[in-house]
Amino acid sequence: MLETALKGRQGYWGLLIFLLALMGVGFVSYLYQFSEGLRITGMSRDVSWGFYIGQLTYFVGIAAGGVMVVLPCYLHDYKAFGRITILGEFLAVASVVMCGLFVIVDLGNLPRMLNIMIYPNPTSILFWDMIVLNVYMLLNIIIGWNVLSAERKGVHYQKWVKVLIYISIPWAFSIHTVTAFLYAGIPGRHYWLTAIMAARFLSSAFASGPALLILLCLIVRKVSNFDPGKEQIRTLGGIVAYAFILNMFFLLLELFTAFYSQIPGHMHSFDYLFGLEGHGSVLAPWMWASIGFAVVALVLLIVPATRRREDTLAVGCAAVIASTWIDKGFGLVIGGFIPNPFGRVFEYWPTTPEVLISVGVWATGFFILTVLYKIVISVKEEVGA
Amino acid sequence: MGLDRREFLKVAGLAGLLGLGGKAAIDMFAPGELEASMETIPLTEGKRWAMVIDVHKIDETIIKKCVEACHREHNVPDLASKKEEIKWIWKEDYEHSFPERHHEYVGEDVEHGSFLLLCNHCSNPPCCRVCPTKATWQREDGIVMMDQHRCIGCRFCMAACPFGARSFNWGDPRRVLEDEKLKELNPGYPTNQDYPTRSKGVVEKCTFCAERLAKGQLPACVEAANTVKKDALVFGDLDEPDSNVRAVLRNHYTIRRKPELGTNPNVFYIV
Ligand code: SF4
Ligand code: SF4
Numbered sequence: 001m002l003e004t005a006l007k008g009r010q011g012y013w014g015l016l017i018f019l020l021a022l023m024g025v026g027f028v029s030y031l032y033q034f035s036e037g038l039r040i041t042g043m044s045r046d047v048s049w050g051f052y053i054g055q056l057t058y059f060v061g062i063a064a065g066g067v068m069v070v071l072p073c074y075l076h077d078y079k080a081f082g083r084i085t086i087l088g089e090f091l092a093v094a095s096v097v098m099c100g101l102f103v104i105v106d107l108g109n110l111p112r113m114l115n116i117m118i119y120p121n122p123t124s125i126l127f128w129d130m131i132v133l134n135v136y137m138l139l140n141i142i143i144g145w146n147v148l149s150a151e152r153k154g155v156h157y158q159k160w161v162k163v164l165i166y167i168s169i170p171w172a173f174s175i176h177t178v179t180a181f182l183y184a185g186i187p188g189r190h191y192w193l194t195a196i197m198a199a200r201f202l203s204s205a206f207a208s209g210p211a212l213l214i215l216l217c218l219i220v221r222k223v224s225n226f227d228p229g230k231e232q233i234r235t236l237g238g239i240v241a242y243a244f245i246l247n248m249f250f251l252l253l254e255l256f257t258a259f260y261s262q263i264p265g266h267m268h269s270f271d272y273l274f275g276l277e278g279h280g281s282v283l284a285p286w287m288w289a290s291i292g293f294a295v296v297a298l299v300l301l302i303v304p305a306t307r308r309r310e311d312t313l314a315v316g317c318a319a320v321i322a323s324t325w326i327d328k329g330f331g332l333v334i335g336g337f338i339p340n341p342f343g344r345v346f347e348y349w350p351t352t353p354e355v356l357i358s359v360g361v362w363a364t365g366f367f368i369l370t371v372l373y374k375i376v377i378s379v380k381e382e383v384g385a
Numbered sequence: 386m387g388l389d390r391r392e393f394l395k396v397a398g399l400a401g402l403l404g405l406g407g408k409a410a411i412d413m414f415a416p417g418e419l420e421a422s423m424e425t426i427p428l429t430e431g432k433r434w435a436m437v438i439d440v441h442k443i444d445e446t447i448i449k450k451c452v453e454a455c456h457r458e459h460n461v462p463d464l465a466s467k468k469e470e471i472k473w474i475w476k477e478d479y480e481h482s483f484p485e486r487h488h489e490y491v492g493e494d495v496e497h498g499s500f501l502l503l504c505n506h507c508s509n510p511p512c513c514r515v516c517p518t519k520a521t522w523q524r525e526d527g528i529v530m531m532d533q534h535r536c537i538g539c540r541f542c543m544a545a546c547p548f549g550a551r552s553f554n555w556g557d558p559r560r561v562l563e564d565e566k567l568k569e570l571n572p573g574y575p576t577n578q579d580y581p582t583r584s585k586g587v588v589e590k591c592t593f594c595a596e597r598l599a600k601g602q603l604p605a606c607v608e609a610a611n612t613v614k615k616d617a618l619v620f621g622d623l624d625e626p627d628s629n630v631r632a633v634l635r636n637h638y639t640i641r642r643k644p645e646l647g648t649n650p651n652v653f654y655i656v
């Protein structure tokens with residue numbers, strides 16, 4: 001099957017070369033970081049995690065979001081999704097690869113990375129996060145590959161694959177729950193110390209993952225003879241709508257608890273993130289933009305007419321992605337560190353090399369995604385799906 | 386004396402056990418008393434090192450001395466950057482040492498008083514709980530240690546510490562030796578040849594001077610403070626009912642930073 005990735009039109013190769021170039025830029029920037037240390041990033045003693053860990057968190061969500069096509073298909077026997085589960089699974093694979101890379105570029109001492117395995121600490125959530133993410137990636141590779149090969153040969157996939165599929169469904173929930181536990185169990189970081197964190201993570205994952213999938217489906221339809229399907233996209237649109245409403249509802253719950261209780265620790269990070277405290281905040285315009293995107297998304301997704309039209313749905317999905325990306329990829333991590341343990345505001349903003357390294361990681365993820373989707377498309381075109 | 390005699394003998398005895406020359410140290414400070422007292426003092430007893438800082442006794446001079454003593458002892462460089470700052474012990478005002486206790490009518494002396502902050506060597510340390518490699522861990526005697534040779538630089542411990550006690554080597558600290566400006570700021574770096582310098586990408590923090598305790602010496606900051614004012618900083622074993630720290634805690638009202646978080650800090654402040 002792999003050979004199908006090697007035959008493609010000009011556009012396909014063009015995209016791959018473009019992504020490779022970006023990967024190269026990212027890699028060179030990383031070499032610079034590797035020799036100079038993380039001082040070339042915007043992180044500091046006070047804001048000791050930044051853009052990298054934020055992106056890790058966001059893409060765990062995208063990976064988990066893929067389950068929103070698998071679950072209806074296998075647990076509710078919603079057959080229409082059978083056509084696109086593979087797209088969800090391969091999106092998950094590419095996302096987990098990005099997560100792994102974002103952890104790697106964030107480490108201060110990469111050569112010692114295996115210490116996590118040599119001296120494992122079972123009370124460390126990072127240790128568990130690494131395990132669940134890797135297993136999830138493996139599950140998706142094995143499932144996706146076997147189901148697709150079977151489809152190509154015109155046979156039904158084997159029974160044991162089905163077992164793995166059933167395991168992969170709760171596993172998707174676990175990866176984002178464990179990732180939320182990285183934050184939600186830390187004393188003294190009030191913005192993170194909330195029991196609803198995992199629920200917020202899952203709702204935003206189940207909105208942003210399928211939203212990205214819708215956009216990818218539309219692209220796939222444009223560039224190939226494989227049509228993921230009108231009904232499939234419409235159903236996904238409904239899922240995005242519900243999940244995103246839930247996501248915003250959860251945010252309102254947080255705001256209520258913080259501002260009705262008036263407990264300073266609970267309000268401070270929100271005050272800072274949204275620039276409510278008088279002194280300006282570099283993040284405030286972004287956080288407000290996130291809210292703006294959310295409003296646009298809510299309108300386009302709730303009004304049936306705009307949700308059912310594919311062009312307005314696409315805009316809605318892009319707004320969901322933008323809103324959750326800012327909220328989770330940026331605000332969440334940084335908001336936890338500001339104000340610092342002494343009640344002081346010390347700000348953070350990513351540097352150019354930091355952004356370039358991140359671009360390199362995204363490019364790697366999209367490179368893998370492009371190749372995997374190319375294989376899917378070739379097989380689907382071959383069998384005339 | 387910062388550390389009472391019995392306490393001191395225990396430390397020194399432990400050092401002796403470890404073959405680290407504690408005997409010599411004891412002979413110097415308490416000649417002739419070594420053999421007898423060591424027999425009767427169990428060295429393996431559960432211990433819990435703690436520090437009491439008397440805010441009424443410390444002033445700018447003492448604070449400066451303490452910070453300098455620690456940072457010279459442990460080769461902590463001044464990197465002339467707030468962003469990359471590395472500090473094991475430092476001065477802080479009341480409002481930011483105890484942000485949740487602060488109010489606008491607090492008395493002048495407290496408001497303008499200076500505090501010394503350092504790692505609390507918490508009895509229930511979240512930093513150790515989250516470390517994926519056990520590069521930071523709690524010893525039997527309660528000291529929260531760092532292994533800079535195992536640390537992978539994930540900085541999870543920094544996120545988990547509610548006291549801002551940890552610093553990260555964002556760059557190579559040894560560049561101090563090459564950079565002209567930094568060289569001027571850090572004359573003689575590394576100031577203590579017997580203590581290792583760190584590499585880039587690892588976390589560091591106060592170790593309660595574990596290496597000095599092993600030799601029967603008081604922590605460098607305690608020693609420095611006490612050369613100026615007796616009992617400004619008191620160091621001892623909380624687990625020992627008759628210890629110096631227990632006596633001080635019995636006789637004074639003390640507070641700890643953020644006790645509500647349940648980390649159980651072992652640094653106390655007399656206010
Ligand atoms: S003060 Fe911070 S670094 Fe020190 S033991 Fe407590 S949690 Fe760990
Ligand atoms: S930075 Fe080092 S000490 Fe801190 S949690 Fe990571 S491995 Fe452990």
Ligand code: SF4
Nearest residue numbers: 455591593594604606
């Ligand atoms: S106990 Fe030792 S390491 Fe800790 S602050 Fe004092 S001198 Fe520094």
